[in-house]
Amino acid sequence: MLFKYTGFDKDGKLIKGQLEAESIAGLKAQLKHKKIIYKTINKDNPSIFNKFSLRRKIKLKANVLSSISRDLSIYLNSGISLLNALKLISQRYKNDSKLNPFFLSVIAYMDEGKNLFTALQLQKIVELPEFYLQSIKISEDGGMLESVLVELADYLKEQDKLNKQIVSAMTYPAFIITVSFFMVGFMLSFIVPKITAIFEHNDQALPGITKFVIEAGNFVNSYYHIVLIFIITIISLSIYILKNFPKVKYKYDTLLLKLPFIGSLIEIGELSRFAYMNSILIKSGVPVVQAFKLGSNILKNSVIKNLFLSASKKVVEGEKLSTILDNSKIYKIDIAFIQAVAIGEETSQLSAILQNLAELYSTKNKDKIGIFLTLLEPMFMLIVGGLIGFIVIAMLLPIFSMSF
Incomplete structure (x- = not known):
């Protein structure tokens, strides 16, 4: 208000x-x-x-929420009360138009005698992840707030690193695609028409490949604005459909999982995220069933998300997660993950096993992203070079056969 x-x-x-x-x-x-x-x-x-x-509530970046969580845990470990710790942290954001009201709101509720979880729920400025709120709630009740805040800070920091790595991975391809788009557009708009004028002047018969490039150049020159609008519309419409039509998103995610290398990269990333989140929640005292549900909701791929959400419902009935995943017809995840979960369930060390799995799959994911980046550069250079080479060859063929 x-x-x-x-x-x-x-x-x-x-x-x-x-x-x-x-x-x-x-x-x-x-x-x-x-x-x-x-x-x-x-x-x-x-x-x-x-x-x-x-x-509309604002969403905090993972690195900001991680920093706040870590600072809060440090103050609490130093013997400073929770309320005073929040007041100290709020000083750092006193000039922030959104975070300052957020802290002041939380502090005001806590001044009224409410606990941190309730204060975070009641404030209307920042939208916090459900798993974060539930972790705070359980840890406050169990007197483990400091340690859980450290775990949450580590998790959010890792997610921030992963997100930045993905953005970095996509920056180069996006740059190459943009440059190649403008290069091809420039050649079709300026270079090809000038060479075409020479062919028309000599009334020369042209090969099919040359005619194709010339027609493409004429089309770009005449309808470039329509082409741009069409491309922007297709991209915007695709994003809208994926966000608002779950069935289409599910089919799209299914297709992604079937792609060589990309599918494996997505699966490993999702398993790492699920394992890490659940290790924190279970360690914080969140019931296993609730932890599985909360951990599933942070997943981005709807197929794997549906797999774990479905499994969490069956766990309520007394089935083991490893058995459910092994028998699932929704999607077959890495058998090593299932076997490790089974060991954790048998030894009652599920939280520790999940943490180890999270570290293992996180390392695998980083290695695969590194390989992906290494492969992207020559692949895109080959595509761009091939496209430009195609246009150049198409223009040179008639010149070589020209009789003066």
């Missing part, structure tokens, strides 16, 4: 302004933090656009 206020600053000067807060208590906490003595407080009536924007 947006509030308007009038009050006095630390110098006694009358001031007025507006602040975003989820409650009057949250607003008062912000004003207290700014050393403003309020005189009047009124709810503002925002426009339709602002109403929409105010209802």
Whole structure:
């Protein structure tokens, strides 16, 4: 909600302004933090656009949430109370338009006597992952908040590294594709028409390959704006369909898992994510069934996500996860993962086994991404070189056969 206020600053000067807060208590906490003595407080009536924007919670980047979690655990281990630790961390974000209200809101709720989990749930500014909230809840009840915060910080840091690695992996191909697109467009728009004029002047018979390139050049020159709109529309429509049509997303994810190398890369990444998250949740005291469900919800591939969600429902009935995964017809995951989980279930060391699996698959994933990056460079160079070479050859063939 947006509030308007009038009050006095630390110098006694009358001031007025507006602040975003989820409650009057949250607003008062912000004003207290700014050393403003309020005189009047009124709810503002925002426009339709602002109403929409105010209802939307922001999502924190993994590295930011990791940093906050780690700092909080350090303060708690130093003997500082939870409330004072949050106040200390909030000082670092006092100029952040979103995080400052978030901290002040959480602090205001905790000043009212609520615990951290409840305060995080009630605040309306930042959208926190469900697994994060559940880990905080269980760890607070079990008196393990400091250690669980460290585990969560490590997990989020690893996810941030992985995300950056994936972005890095896609940056070079995106650059090559963009450059090749403009190079081909330039050749078809400027180079090919000039050479075509020479052929027309000599009234020369042209090979089929040359005619194809010339027609492509004419098409690009005449309809380039339509081509650009078409490409942008296709990309936007594809993203929209994948986000809003689960059945299409499921088929798309199924296809990805069947691709050589790419499928293995996706599976290993998802198994690493599931294992790491569940090792933290189970270690924090979250019941195994609930941990499996929460761990499944963070997965990105809908096929593997559906596999583990389905398995979590059967675990409630008393079946073992390893048995369910082994007999599943949804998707056959790595047998080594199933066997390791079976050992963890038999020895009651599932959390430790899952942590080891997470580290193992994380290392495998990094190695595969490294190989993928190594292969991408020559592959794209070959594609771009082949495409440009095709155009050059198509233009040179008639020149070589030209009779002067």
